Amino acid sequence: MTSDRRTRLDPSERRAQLVELGVHELAEHGLHDLSVETVAARAGISKALLFHYFGSKRRYRLAVVAAVADDLLARTEPDPEQPPDVQLRQSIVDSVEYVSARRQLYLSLVRGAASGDAEMREIVDRTRSALVARILDGATDLGLPSDDPLLPVAVRSWLALAEEAIIAWAPDGPVSLDRLLDFVESSFYRTVAGRP
Amino acid sequence: MTSDRRTRLDPSERRAQLVELGVHELAEHGLHDLSVETVAARAGISKALLFHYFGSKRRYRLAVVAAVADDLLARTEPDPEQPPDVQLRQSIVDSVEYVSARRQLYLSLVRGAASGDAEMREIVDRTRSALVARILDGATDLGLPSDDPLLPVAVRSWLALAEEAIIAWAPDGPVSLDRLLDFVESSFYRTVAGRP
Secondary structure (H helix, E strand, O other), X not given: OHHHHOOOOOHHHHHHHHHHHHHHHHHHOOHHHOOHHHHHHHHOOOHHHHHHHHOOHHHHHHHHHHHHHHHHHHHOOOOOOOOHHHHXXXXXXXXXXXXXXXXXXXXXXXXXXXXXXXXXXXXXXXXXXXXXXXXXXXXXXXXXXXXXOHHHHHHHHHHHHHHHHHHHOOOOOOOOHHHHHHHHHHHHHHHHOOOO | OHHXXXXXXXXXXXXXXHHHHHHHHHHHOOHHHOOHHHHHHHHOOOHHHHHHHHOOHHHHHHHHHHHHHHHXXXXXXXXXXXXXXXXXXXXXXXXXXXXXXXXXXXHHHHOOHHHHXXXXXXXXXXXXXXXXXXXXXXXXXXXXXXXXXXXXXXXXHHHHHHHHHHHHOOOOOOOOHHHHHHHHHHHHHHHHOOOO
16 A cells, blocks of 8 residues: 555645644544654655654644644534534533543643643643633523623633543543533533523 | 841751742742742842752742642631631632732643643642642531542532633633632532532
């Protein structure tokens, strides 16, 4: 298959292919174990060519993490045909599923070594802000007090609760996935909407 | 006063004095603006002597941050003479006050550049764990289901909510301090205790 893999791609196709390979690698490894050698080998190109496209290992990682962030937002995008509470529940389920499959990556981004990199933090912050904006956009439909200045603070805080719950939860521990999902979901209504 | 300041201190006194000066500096400046020159000058010693005591600027910063963490834990220690709900409220008030006076430091520790340093993260994690343990120790008094395996997850998640609320809140914005405190406190009962 080597000849296939060595197919000449134009620069934007090659870049997209390398980022996609990196996204797959990250599902299994943490950010710091993302091997540019492995990715280059899978693409059938040299490591030097990979660097040619991205400039440095750090810039390549940034491109991969940005792609993961876009991917997370796309996969947790609610279905507008559904009622708002079903949309919220589904987004929570999708997020937990997405994160569970990339736990090491998630940890290194949310509170690991990666957060020492300002551009990496910027990607994480931008993703958080997009998730918050999505909820605020649907505030009225969710029965939230959209003109209350506390609302953006409450939504951001709930998102931090949700992130931490996913980190603190052990997939094979005594708390079932359903209970975790119920906790995250009910916390939303109880804290953000102020409903019991 | 120079002669006073140049008083010979034994090594442990000198170390404590330098850490204390650093803690005061940090109340005004972020972690990366902590100037060892200023601290050494205030102690009436040379920068070289400061390095002699701590080994490096990084190790000095770590010692100062560890002292701030101990200080936070001490100042938010609840009064056991008070009823449990009053203790919780007072701890929240004390924490917000403590953090507000050190906002830049708090930001750099919780999600800033400092989190790129594993030992720095270790201090932050240890402090979080101590705050969680304090709540779990008082779980029965607070009417929490102390044998529920979800409880530690819920407490950690609420703490993340509280941290984020303090960061997202603007002291001179439209949300009053009292409302912020009420939000953080009521969120505790609504999420951790499952009470409305």
